[in-house]
Amino acid sequence: MKLLRNKYRWLAVLVALWTRGLGFVMGAPPETVDFKTTTFTPLPVVLTEEKDTLIFSDSPEYVNKPGVLAAGTVDGTGRVYFYHVNEMKEPQKIAIVLENTSKKNVDVTVHREVFAKPNREYFVVGSELSREDLDTPYVGTNRQWQPAAQRKRSAEAAGVPVPTVTAKKDTIEQIADNATTDKSTADTAVANTATANIATANKDGAIEKMAVADQRGDDEAVKVGDDVVGKQREQAVKAWRKEVRQQAQAEAKLKPTVLDTVTLAPGGKQAFFSKLDKIPIPQDDLFSGIFDFTSSGPVYVKVMMLPFDTPALGGSLMAETLPMDEVALRGTYVGAQRRLTLMQPFDSALGPVSIMVANDREDPFVEGVDELTPNAASNVSGTGSAAGVAGATGDVSTAAAVTGTAVTNRGNYGVSYEVTIPTMGNRDFALYINPLGGAYAGSFKVTYDGTSEIYNVPTGARLFLGYNTTQDTQYFNTYKAGKLLTIQFMPAGASNLPIQFLLVPQA
Known part of the structure; x- marks a missing residue:
């Protein structure tokens, strides 16, 4: 009976705390936060893996004469x-x-x-391409992810040890091992949260007004609580491992998406993405698109704006190279796809x-290089080279380096994100x-x-979210904790970064 009284007493305390707006939401989740x-604890992700080469063509963004807008080398x-x-x-x-630059x-x-x-309307273009990217997934030839080049920097910024893993499966295994063998981080967080909650609830002397619980009952309650948390943790770890294993098995069975295959002789050139020949760009209109491919050897890629009636291949022979604008984003970049992982489970x-x-x-x-302007000013200091032109195997360390002006893609536009968030606990979120x-x-x-859903931001008649405020939010869905939460997206053109995802437990 002492244990039962303790349970009900602390249940009353918790209900009082939750209804005071300390972070747990009662009833159906609101559409906005x-x-x-509501206060939030920031949980940093870590950049763990990346693959593939990105040729980003954005500078000049505003084009006032025909010419070459961007160019770079891809091998893979x-x-x-x-x-x-x-x-x-x-x-x-x-x-x-x-152009085939090999022999x-x-x-x-x-x-x-x-x-x-x-x-x-730039936001219309950016949001439509963002949706098209998700509506039209593809399977590439390169299945081999590489440890991210900036993994150490990412981990140091996140305040966690640098991951020693080299694949998503290994990353989840490391998180699982930490979750099952080292509870110190979670226990400290629980203690800090409990202390803060009790202090808040005790402002009016509420705690003193309660009867002092029997020590034996308290100890038994703590033990029961630890057992429950331990079982929840074990169940979550089992679910994570199963999900990653099933995902790997499913991906291994997928065949590459092939729209066309073209063989280029040494020195040979070919225009691709023929649909572009039929899309006129009127004055002051923004046009944006994505072209994904694999080459069995090094190719030099040119992106141009030409008069509508000019043949692409013929125009490429005479088109002059246009200088970058002051934003200086164009270039050849390592990591057209990246994986971020929350190393401490939510x-x-x-x-x-x-x-x-x-x-x-x-x-x-x-980070990358602009191969067109080797001596020009850039948006990072100095000039550089990049071994980030992925080879056919995807191993960037064995690919030939390209040289040019060092550039940084401020916003990671054109990069496909996969954010993995391991979840656990007894509350929906x-x-x-x-x-x-x-x-x-x-x-x-x-x-x-196992269920995927695509969400458009914003919904309704609004053109965008977050203008002149950092407190705009949009609700996606509610989930039962204990599985892996995966969020995929490409930063939308015309939109602003950073963004954050909010996970709010439900009472």
Whole structure:
């Protein structure tokens, strides 16, 4: 009976705490978050893996004459991401030409070609391409992820040991081992949360007004609580391992997506993404798209804006190289795809948390070189080289280096994100998106317990979320803790970063 009395007494305390707005939400989750009544503990992610090469064509963003907008070398699986406004009176078009720079035949396999229609409303273009990216997934030839080049920097910014793992399966195993063998972090968090909650509840002397519990009953209650938490932790770890294993098995059975295959002779050139020939870009319209492919050897990729009636291949022979604008984003980048992992599991019993991405701290901006302007000023100091032109095996360490002006993709535009969040605890949690850098409009794919859903941000008639405020939020869904939460997206063009995901436990 003493144990029973203790349980009910502390249950009453917890109910009182939850209804005071200390972070747990009663009833159905609200459509937005009230930052006045909810506080968040930041949980940093770590950049663990990356793969593939990105040719980012964005500088000049505003194009006032025809020419080469960007160019770079790809050896293996690569992506072209273009984002340009036509400032000329006559309609223009985007053209992409690949040249075999080796002495052997090179096979080019096309995986995906997507775009958003030209429009003067930039947020419409950015959000539509963001949705197209998720609606049109593809399977590339390169299945081999590599340890991220900036993994050490990311881990140091996150305040966690540098992961020694080399694959998602190993990453989850490391998290699982920590969760089952080292409870000190979780226990400390529980203690700190409990102390803060009791202090808050005791403002009016509420604790003193309660009868002092029998010590034996308290000890038994703590033991029961530890046993329950231990079982929840074990169940969660088992679920994580099962999910990763099933995902790996499913991915191994997938065949590469092939839209077309072209063989380029040594020195040979070929225009790709033929749909672009039929899309005129009117004056002042923004046009953006993505081209994913794999080459069996090194190819030099040119992205151009040409008069609408000019043949792409012929135009590439005479097109002059246009200088970068002051933003200086164009370049050849390591990591067209990246994986971020929350190395400390989210426990829904410990209150709301925030997980920030694209902040250039624990999620650093991708670095590369502009091969077109080897001696020009850049948005990072100095000049450099990159071995980040992924080889056919995806092993960046064995690929030939490219040289040029060092550049940084401030915003990671054109990069596909996969954010993995291990969850545990006995409470359901609601997931929200919260833009922090300004107006944002894009789409996110959330996968949980085998079910995926794509969410558009914002919903309704609003054009964007987060303009002139850091407290705009949008509700996605509510989930039962204990599985892996995966969020996939590509930073939307025209939108601002960073953004963060909010996980709010439900009472």
